Amino acid sequence: MADFDIAIAGAGAVGMSCALWAQMRGHRVLLMDPEPPGSGTSYGNACTLATYACLPVNDPSVLTSLPGLMFSRDSPLSLSYAHALRNPRWMLSFLANCRAAPSHRIAGHLADLLSHADAGINPLIEAAGAGDLVVARGQLSVWSTGKAGKAATAGLERRRALGVPWREVGPDEALEMEPGLHLPVKRAVHFHAARHLRDPQEFITRMHRAFTELGGSTLTAAVEAVRPSACGVELQAEGQSLTAGHAVIACGAFSRRIEGTGTQKLPLGTERGYHVMFRDEAHRVTRPVGWDEAGFYAVPHANGLRLTGTVEIAALDAPANKRRLAYIARKGAEMLGALPEPDSEWLGYRPTMPDSLPVIGRSPQSERVLYAFGHQHIGLTLGGITGRLIADLAEGRQPNVDLAPFAADRSYA
Template sequence: MTERHTTEIAVIGAGVIGMACALRLVSEGRQVVIVDPEPPGSGASYGNAGTIADYAVQPVGTPDVLKSLPSLLFDRNSPLAIRHAALPSLAPWLLRFARQSLPGAAKRNAHAIASLLAGAAPMWNELAAEVGGEAILQSRGCLYLYETTKAFRAAKADMAFRQSLGIFVEMLRPEELAALEPGLPVVEGGAAFFPAARFLSDPVRMMALLAARLEQAGVTHLRHRADRIQRRIDGVLIEGPGLHLHARQVVLAAGAHSRRLAAQSGDTVPLDTERGYHVEWDMERPRLTRPACPTARGFYLCPMAGRLRVAGTVELGGLTAPPSPHRIARLIEGARALFPDLKEPTRDWMGFRPSLPDSLPVIGPSRDGAQIIHAFGHGHIGLTLAPITARIVADIIAGRPPALDIAPYAATRFHGR
């Protein structure tokens, strides 16, 4: 039986981006409906590293990555890997990624990422307070770990560049790192410490609080899949199995599933999927007190409530292939390189990150106008950018100029190239 609904604003997607947008809009007096067949806060919003990574200004594609791209993509053990069966369909995306990894493009993309990230910490403070999650939002910083002195020295140029973009970082010698995190084994090279960074000690609980706040505010969650969006003179029609919804405006925040709907809005976006993994060990005290990323291994060690989560790596492979046991095994092996006494993990997970070749999200009106507003493609920093994206979306809907220039994030940046 098809449900028929009308609303002022429909948000397609119940991940952290969609929920943050919905909360911001309802707080400004808008009538909002969320459309998503999955429970709120599932997918990448559930399985992430929990970091509010306002220091993560570097795009995935850089000149160093470009030099190493062939070996990275075809080494099954690298932090960036590709399923060989997906290579033909991924080839256009990879060509764009290579172009965006050239020095000029990478520097431009880093500046655009830094502009978005600048307000992440205070806006997350506000969001956590609004939903009652202050105790979950931890302010103890984050670490990049360098397992050799050569890697530590090589990182100094990267850190200097981040500092030029306003990121505060301290370079720690091994003994300083040991004093800060005595539960870590000795790390030969040392670490980069971002003391102002924040993280969520329980992303699942924070998503539950956000969903509960939306329910209290009267936001309806329609558990249906949106297959079609069609502009009308008086709004947008959204249809899917059992769904017929008319909205004055639509916010497209469907993460890795956004490309097809964006195309229906008139925007061809080279969105593809990074398959991210995590493994968890239940433990009362999870070995360290803040997230730490062994940079050569491409994952985060994440201390969370009652467990240690090891999350990360990048696998390009689409939305349909099953999880890779090899990628999970690599995470376990990497974690045991640092903590050899770890037993078999308690659980593992795979989810989908929406990935664009320039590492910039798509935020702003669709090409044919603000009836449809894009809010997807945040890659590795979707959790970080949720409240910032929500503010931009609310500004567009209210007719206010956003606080920053959103031209670098427009879907139209891909048209004609």
């Protein structure tokens, strides 16, 4: 008999959700990660359960505004040209998915998955005893120019057509909702069904505690290789060998580094994201506020004000880009008024496929290997439903979500 029913590589928001769902179903589960749960990319996110986030980064506007995005000092996008030249197929596939038809199709698939997000994460919030971390004040998006606000109309109407609720907020009401805003508000939209977590790291810590109390096991080691067979898998982790009925690959942007899983054949890239923290400034906003043109969020975190976001296309092992951090701090001061020096800075690695869709399902190489990565900006939001779907697959159940759009062997162009 195998040592475990399910072994999960990766203890971020997605991997931890997979582990807790499987343990709640009564399986013998092993969670494997060289670092503490939630301490990687999941640590530094925008804290938002962004059920409205169905519009992909692959948007037609990218094609028309690409020169400005790439070369402007005030651009929320940064691109390493050396990295782009080393990965031309990924870049071309990403741009191909920015055309109107693929972009609209992707938005539909994301909206469908996001419609199940609350049903996936709410049981985990309850199991973790984390209700006190959840704040239901919605998310406010603002535009500081009339041109940008008008340009957002098509995307907002697309969201509404896909079932995402939102309401228009006048500039005066937006400033009443968030009096700390200093930028001119020309348009504002309130995604009133959204929620946020006061501390995502604490949420994942509590999930891990619940997982352990239910009998789950944790191994502090990196999975290096997986050898599937007809009846299970053998996992190699820093000199140790373990067996399981199924292996789940949930290592985010690092998922291609595990040998024998088939992930090396997939076009998994990285959108590097940054945040800066201001310990005594959490009062500046009362909910996540996104400044659309600047491409970042201001979020009230339990440990202070977090300014987070932007996109940097660069290699996993490239050094931190100080210009990205300076950009966020500078735009934060434009948004909220003068701020002190940040108390901390952070760089994380969003796992990104060129079509902005996650990979959820069985490996083409073996039904014993399950994929759960590539969630890009919304791993915290989609972690719960991904965990439930992975548990279904491990049990041989038919999931209630069509997983064909998220299959590993889909077309990415």
